[in-house]
Structure formats: structure tokens, C-alpha cells
Amino acid sequence: MHERPETVTTVRPWGTFQVIGLGEGYQVKRIAVLPTKRLSYQLHRFRAEHWYVVGGVGTATVDGRSVHVEPGESVDIAVGIAHRIENTGRDVLVMIEVQLGSYLGEDDIVRIEDDFGRATAPE
16 A cells, blocks of 8 residues: 655646645546636646546536536546646636556646647646
């Protein structure tokens, strides 16, 4: 059994994330997206993701299709599928992200579009 990692807040231009669970083949993050911000439109080569919204509202885009999300709703993203989340509300959008895959490093991000001028690199 793996121990819970130290909760470290990582700051990004769109908000913050904390790794709250980590084990063989999985990682769990708490992601907070600031109002009017969105993550890169991106894909991952080695991991799938499951998002569960716990606070705020937003728009999830997966493979070019957008859907409104709010607390209690979830989104599944398969390996290699382009995706992003955008905060469309006035409050912070908070979601729990479960990653499953053979490699879970931050360098497994292929950015397709980015509001902050970042090239393919760690999110």
C-alpha cells in the first residue's frame, strides 16, 4: 500500500492543483480553476482521466464536444483524446481528477491550444 503524498499546492496560470493520492498506475488530484480561466486543450499519451466536479460550474470539452458541468457530474477522458475544462462561473471550479495509466508524469501533456502561450510541457 502506498502512503498519501505530502499535500503540496502547485500553482499554474489557471489555478492550482494538489496530488491527494498516488499509487501504482493511478494518481488523484484536487484541481481548482479560477473564474474565466481554462486549462490547455490537450491530450495524454499514457493516461486516461476521470473528472468529478465538486464545486463551481464550467464547460468540459472532450474530443471537440462541449458540455456544461456542475457539482455531482463527471467526465471521462480516454487515452489520446483531446480535452480541457473551463470555469464559466463566478466561483472557483473544483474537481477531483483520477488518472489511470502506465505513466502519470506531468510531462505527458501534448498541448493543442493554450491561453498562456505555453508549448508542450508540464501543465
